Amino acid sequence: MPSTLRRTFLGMVATGSVAGIAGCSSSCPDDGAPDPSHTVEPDIDSSGFETVPDGSWPLPRFDATNTGYAPVGMETTTPSVRWHADISTSSGDGETTGASAVVVADGTVVLTTATGVVALSLRDGEEQWQRDLTPATVPSVVDIGDEPAPPVIANSRVFLATTDGITAFEVADGAVAWRNTDTAGAGVPAVTDDALFVPTTDGVAKFATDDGRRQWTATADGTRLAVADDTVIIAGQEIVAVDAATGEVQWEHSDRPEGYPVVSDGTVYVSNTYGDLIGRSLTDGTEQWRLDDRRSLEFPVVTPDSVYAIERPGESASATFAFDRVENGPPEPRWCSEVNLGGAVTAAADDTVFTFQSDDGLTAFTTRLGEAVWQYPTEYQAVSLAVLDGGIVGVSPDGTVVALGGE
Template identity: 50%
Template sequence: MPSITRRTFLGTLAASASVGVAGCSSSCPDSDAPEPSVVVGTGEAGSGFETLPGGAWPSPRFDAGNTGHPPSRRPPTDPSLRWRTTLPAPRVDDARADASAPTVADGQVYLTTGAGAFALALRDGAERWHVDDLTPATTDHYGNELVPPVVDDGRVYVATGAGVVALHADDGTTAWRNTDAAAAGVPTVSGDTLFVPTADGLIGLATDDGSRRWAVDGVNTSLPAVADGTVVVGGEETVALDAATGDRRWSAPVRPEAHPVVADGTVYLGTYEGLVGLRLDDGSERWRVDRGSGRTFSAPVVTPETIYAVERPGEAPDATFALDRGGDGPPDPRWCSYVGDGAVAAAAGGHAFALQSGSSDQRPPPQLVAFTARFGEATWGYATAERPLPPALLDGALVSVTDRGTAVAFGGA
């Protein structure tokens, strides 16, 4: 395993609003993949949880701001495989995956496949209900993969190619359908409004009956971020809209590599020109981390102390970066680690969780890896022959779904 010294970033930062990181010609000081001390996932699964894990993961990035950070949550640090369920997952058009990432609320796990929408018992993975008369939408948010269900206040919102369907969470029966426009991204719920990306722009729907409140054309996003009455979308430029009316508040000439993230009055953007922070109130630039031409950053995971983002340098393997948040100034790199072709998916309780390609000499390789927030050491990994999608992080537990429709749950102190 790479040592802390090798994996702690040693670059020099310039004291300015635009930061260049020197002393590193590749994506990381080392190029070998992390080797977790514990690898789970290939053995027999248990019969379920004796005590149901607490917490919820209602959207694929946890909250309306897309932070990927559930506060006051203890992730599994010594995990065991509690259950495994394989779902029917016929291919949807040319989707890259046959299943969606999971969401979790009120003791149930929700996901979509080409066979429809599913609810599984969080305790043991048993099927609670299945709605088969819908085909989930696909989005390039996860590389043309299926849109996960979004859960809020007893409703499960499923984006489809024919619009949006709201299901009752307890039994999967239909609460309402809106067929005004085909969904083309992951919806976001905030207050009493569901914000739905479409091929033409963004629409705001009332959560109680699905009626349209407003529609804005000409903005593009795979997953909007909502905070403080503002909706932020990212396409060819970054645009902020009034959440109540859809009126444009500001635009910034910054093109995100993926979706925006909003936390504490700042819009965090992984872009083709570095990692950028904008002010939520007016869109002006707070800071920029620029690692040089040809290096892009993924959409970050943001905690009160740390920004996690994957750098894609082009000429070298991708790397997970942990950067210290600090006031209005630019973040300082703390450590980085090889992830191959991967992404940072979530962070909580002193750990960050990254998806990675793994090393070629392991069969199967660990493709979901837990890193310590302070030093970036790999503590455990999930090994699977299939590709895991972004997980749902609960209190003392984690739920993951693979691209072929295998759902698993881990638990452990």
């Protein structure tokens, strides 16, 4: 989208012209698909990274706070495919059930399918190990049915919620470190250095990461969690906060959250089923602000100075929105870009925000001005990303794993 349209948008916001838009149209004045400077060619013959990217992406949304933001730079505006892997997503009865988001640590890419967990080399995508099991399933955040619950990584171990319990594997070789079969997994785990929090069929439970001992179970239902400042945020039919040390409920609200709860600087970001984006105090749940004058702001990605979200107004074109964070107030729009009928903000780095666009694939925008830098065409409905220092790894629901980077 041309920068003049972004400036026009900011001017409209300043005069109050955008906030009053009614009906099902997007409040973004952009009326065309972004025109990236570079298109990544789907070359599947690449031999891997010459220099393996630094950093890690150990949880589906980077860390236990689910910001979706990695404090790294993208290094190149003209990436290429470094490697490509196809992971089977067929179940035992021949049905296709999809792949989970990827997590990355210790030079290893890990994801789950309906029948197991797979580890790939970050350098070249070669399979490192595979283990058969049945992960818990969770509703997709982009409305494409259920998907396998993704793994999480901490202290060189992979932790999984399965239908038979909770399992920890060694990242290096897939050896089982421990299993806890007291209860079945029922959602996406969240992990810190010394504690693992898992939605289970009994409620949300805390486990020791070293040996799998269950330490408490909170009577709160939810499939996705966030952990920050000794508090666990649970997103289910309600948004619930429990004490990380004891499991005691601290506060709860009937926000009907969707997707992952996000925590940053003492604020809990909640995207709900009504399309509101709400900021609540992590301490006591008090509503600090609410953006409800647009149509369905979803999938927030939060950086130290910005909030990125998709506006989905129904049957008309959606839009990527960039907001400036405001101390003690609601975020203020900075730029926007149309994304046709569907999409999701998938992740952000210091200089780049990545958006999946239903007709165009994965698009990288500059964070400050929203210029479309490059695009990776893909026919699939969504791409989950792991952002590293010097590259990214993405996976499509069909199990196509692609690493991008280099010049």
